[in-house]
Amino acid sequence: MNIKVYIKIAVLLLITPLAIAQNSHRQLDSFVVNNGVLELSTNDGKYLIKPYSDNIVETSFIPTGEVFNPNSHAVIMNPMTPTVIKAKLTATPTAIEFATSGIVVKVDKSPFMISYSYHGKQLTSEKEGYIKDERGETLSFNLDNNEALYGAGARALGMNRRGNRLPLYNKAHYGYEDHSTQMNFSIPLVFSSKMYGIHFDNAPIGYLDLDSKHENTLTYETISGRKTYQLIAGNDWAQLVDNYTKLTGRQPLPPRWAFGNFSSRFGYHSEAEARATVDKFITEKIPLDAIIFDLYWFGKEIKGTMGNLEFDADNFPTPKKMIDDFSYLGVKTILITEPFILTTSKKWDEALQKNILATDEHGQAFTYDFYFGHTGLIDIFNPAGKAWFWSFYKQFTKLGVAGWWGDLGEPEVHPTGLLHQTGSADEMHNIYGHNWAKLIADGYQKDFPEQRPFILMRSGYSGSQRFGMIPWSGDVNRTWGGLQSQPEIALQMGLQGMAYMHSDLGGFAGANLDDELYSRWLQYGVFQPIFRPHAQEEVAAEPVFREQKAKQLAKAAIELRYQLLPYNYTLAFENNQQGLPLMRPLFYEEPQHRALYDVANSYLWGHEFLVKPVLDAGITATSVYFPRSANWFDFYTGQRYLAGTTQAVAVTQDHIPVFVRAGAFIPMIDVIQNTEHYSIKAFNLHYFDDTSVPRSTGKLYDDDGKTPNAFEKDAYSLLQFNSERTPHQLSITLSEKNGVHYQPVNRTVTLIVHNIYVKPGKVLLQSNLKKHAVNYSWDEKCKTLFVSVPLNQKSPAKLVISLSGN
Known part of the structure; x- marks a missing residue:
């Protein structure tokens, strides 16, 4: 039954220089509650304020002359019915309050302003609300002087990202180190240390300004689209992330083999080379669960062959037998794919004939040059393009391929003039990787419903976790600076729902041979979500090809990774059920400890481990803060450290400092060669x-x-x-x-x-x-x-x- 309350209000606008209020011309004309949604009519449009739960409320503004677009690419949660939420409307001569048992939305009438509180605590308020000007379309909010801000996707900026204006445009950053303002994964989401988040539910490109002008202002800027955001609240970080992942979807459990060791490089040129590598792992008794084939599986050269989408018969004469032989050994096969079909590829004529490519304004295939050649781009927003692309995944999955690597999915080059069936390049850019992952996940549900997909991708959007996407941090430099940024990137993405963010262990870019760096990166990798050494082939990424000492240290790290499989798989289950990140910042359990707001050089691995990666060369001692929630024990020596203290800890080359919470249960197994023996x-x-x-x-x-x-x-x-x-x-x-x-x-x-x-x-x-x-x-x-x-x-x-x- 609809609940309707209609009151016509004449508003006299009050303007003062000190008012932290909305657009000075906005006036409230009327309001009504319709089927649990508060509708505010103003002189320049309409607001829709819709509670999803007692912890989540959505606000949309529809300017006069525009039609509301109800479709979200991120949100899958169904709002609770009005009888369940029981939001209460209260009107006074000066304000309206629309309150659930948790969130209260207050609308001041003069000057017009919308603000949000949670259990009596003020969270934030719209500053100018929606404005369209020379910057495009903006939504701005008031900030407190001292709140820290997190989110905006994958960046290397320091944990507290306040003070930055960040592009919302997925873009690769080759060879980055300890600073990067723009990377492969931008998410229009901001979390505050005040225990709330704002998710701007709009796909087109833009910016997130996290108070770059130091005016206590958060601003979302975009070129077009929905003026919709969700305000998410919680009593602590666990509840806040839980609520956000309820809103945008939970990560399905990956196959268990995904928690094992991968053999990977750019790349294996032949079947013989791949077989020899797998044999070497087995001979040296280094555990191995998967081998990943980069682009040489479909071509002899880097350039000119992308889009062939079939094994190169000269260098891979028996792919089916190779895949079957690896499977017999317990090693899964993963293939790289890209969404580009080069004009020189074997599939170009077919792509043109079947009209599966993005087009120009005249409806012709849009072609352009980029590093790998002259190309078109598969239009995955076109049902024909989606079906055509899936047909190859289906074919090779039937052949025995166990996992997929989607590369260059920003897309890496995406000209503004290119058109998809559902919008322009700039409107679809940030959700291309998101929908690519969805394409594969949907295909598995339809054609391989008894198999968990493995979808490795470097670009996506809010909610990509629900498709089982396994993101990685891109082409990081093979340097200490490259390693230093990795915990921050993974911790930030874990808070934003993407709990499997990880790095190319050992670093990717450059021919830097540094065994200490390599060993430390792999030791860190034991306590990150996916253990996958990968690099350009000039210096081997695989431990079996490293010098003896580095190989021994790598083997020990990999063996520990396998011993911890029961614990790690249980973390994955907790993430699947509750949205809990696998890697958690220290402020996760000490949210009022301001000194921890910017700490990324130590973190929690699940609830029970405290990890302090070695991020610099030649370290013999390091300072460790031990969270005040418990005493801690050195995982290797048993030495006890008191809760809430900061102490100097000796560092050895054999492992990074790792500590276990007092009272912890840690299930472990003996070392196995692969998870088939689990x-x-x-x-x-x-x-x-x-x-x-x-x-x-x-x-x-x-x-x-x-x-x-x-x-x-x-x-x-x-x-x-x-x-x-x-x-x-x-x-x-x-x-x-x-x-x-x-x-x-x-x-x-x-x-x-x-x-x-x-x-x-x-x-x-x-x-x-x-x-x-x-x-x-x-x-x-x-x-x-x-x-x-x-x-x-x-x-x-x-x-x-x-x-x-x-």
């Missing part, structure tokens, strides 16, 4: 005991690593771990909940309890209502207790450790 029928469960933690919890998620939406299909297992600590006793309970379509197994858990300083008096195991003493071992030097615990899905196992000697 199993948690037997695994190690590390618990980091500390007298400061009276109780704690942990979990481990498992499924077959292949089935889409396995959790929703009840084809999963979720193991829960709990601890209770008294001065004289430590109790640890292990339990398991299985979905009805998960094949249950009896497990053997090797419980490894750290920081047990005196040999326990006894250890009792309670299971199936029986309690009995069990054998254990205690390492006096390492202060570590080892107990084997049988676990089945029918009954929890409770271990009671007597600490009377402590």
Whole structure:
């Protein structure tokens, strides 16, 4: 039932020099609530204010003479019904309030101004509202003096991005290092340290001005399109990111093999070269799950061959057999594709005949020169272009290709005069990669519904995570400066929903041979979402081709990556269900700690790890801040560090500094050659005991690593771990909940309890209502207790450790 309230108001505009108000000519004429949407009529247009939930509200302005476009490329959340939200309208002689149980939208009548608060806390307000002038179309907002700003996609600017005016135009930056204002992935989203975000829901190009003139103003600038934004609020960062990813979509679980090691370079010139590389990994017993083929798979030369979209028969004589042989070894095949069809390619005539290319104003294929040759661009906004492009993915997926790399998808060169079926190049530019990923994801759902896609791309838009896009940070320089920017880029993108942002490990651009840099980058890579060394071929990216010391360090890093698979896969599950980033800035759990607002040189890996990458050459010691939420233990030595302190930590060449939260449960496995051998029928469960933690919890998620939406299909297992600590006793309970379509197994858990300083008096195991003493071992030097615990899905196992000697 529609709720309608209509009040005609005559407004006398009040103008003062001190008013931080909207466009001085805007006047409120009337307002009405229609089916849960507040409609404000002004002298120059109409506002639509629509709550999505108690934490999200959308505001649209439709200037007089324009028609509202309701279609969003980013938002997939359905607004809650008025009966669920129960937004309340209150009108006074001076203002209107439209309030959910969380967000209150206040509309001052004179001077006209829209402001937002959350649970009584003022968040922000429109400053001038919508204005169209020589800059184009703008929306501006008031900022507090001291709030930090994040977002705008992938940039290298420092974590707090306030003070920058940033182009919203996806563009590659070859060879960047520690500073880049414009990169492959721009997102029209700003998060504030005041715990709100504003997402400007409009695709055409523009700018985000994050108070570059130091006037306490946030401004969105665009050439055209929707004047729509969503205000997202939360009580903390976890809730804020949760709400944003509810709005724009959650990342599906990648296939489990995506968390393994990749062999990749620019590029493998032949089948023989690729086979020899895979054989070398196996011979040297370095774990490997996938090999990635760059553009030589379809051509002998870099230039002139893009768009062939078929294996070069001379250098890849038996591609089907090669893919099958790799699969037998547990190694997946990934192929690069680009959206450009060169006039010299084998598919040019077919592309013209089938009208699948973007056009000029006369309807002819728009062609132009760029680095790789004279080209046309596939119009993925044209149903014919989309279907044609998918036909190749379908063909090669049937051949056995397990994953796809979409390169140059900004698009790298996208002339303004080019036209897509749904708009101009500048209107479609920022959503090209987004829709390219959607093309592949939709194709898998239709033609390969039992297979999780792997979609590696360097360009996208708000909400691209819901298509399973795995973004990377572009062609970073192979230098220390290149490494230094990587944690910031990944942390920022994780907050913006793109939790799998990662880098070419070791760096991409340049022929810089630096084994220390290479080792440190791979050691950092253990604790970033995707482990994928990749570089120009002049200096090998693959560890099997590095000098012995670098190879040993790389192998150790890769082996640790595989040991952590149970923990990392559980992080992926948390991201899928709650939007939680895998990499989290320190301010994520200390949002009021202003000194952490700009910190990117250390971060949290999930909830339990604190990571301090080595970002400079020759480092022998580093300063580490230990978050105040818990004490911390050195992951390698067991040394204890007090919560809330900053301490100097020694650095060795064998690993980067990594610490574990007191009370953490860390599930791990033994090293495997690839994820085809993955199993948690037997695994190690590390618990980091500390007298400061009276109780704690942990979990481990498992499924077959292949089935889409396995959790929703009840084809999963979720193991829960709990601890209770008294001065004289430590109790640890292990339990398991299985979905009805998960094949249950009896497990053997090797419980490894750290920081047990005196040999326990006894250890009792309670299971199936029986309690009995069990054998254990205690390492006096390492202060570590080892107990084997049988676990089945029918009954929890409770271990009671007597600490009377402590």
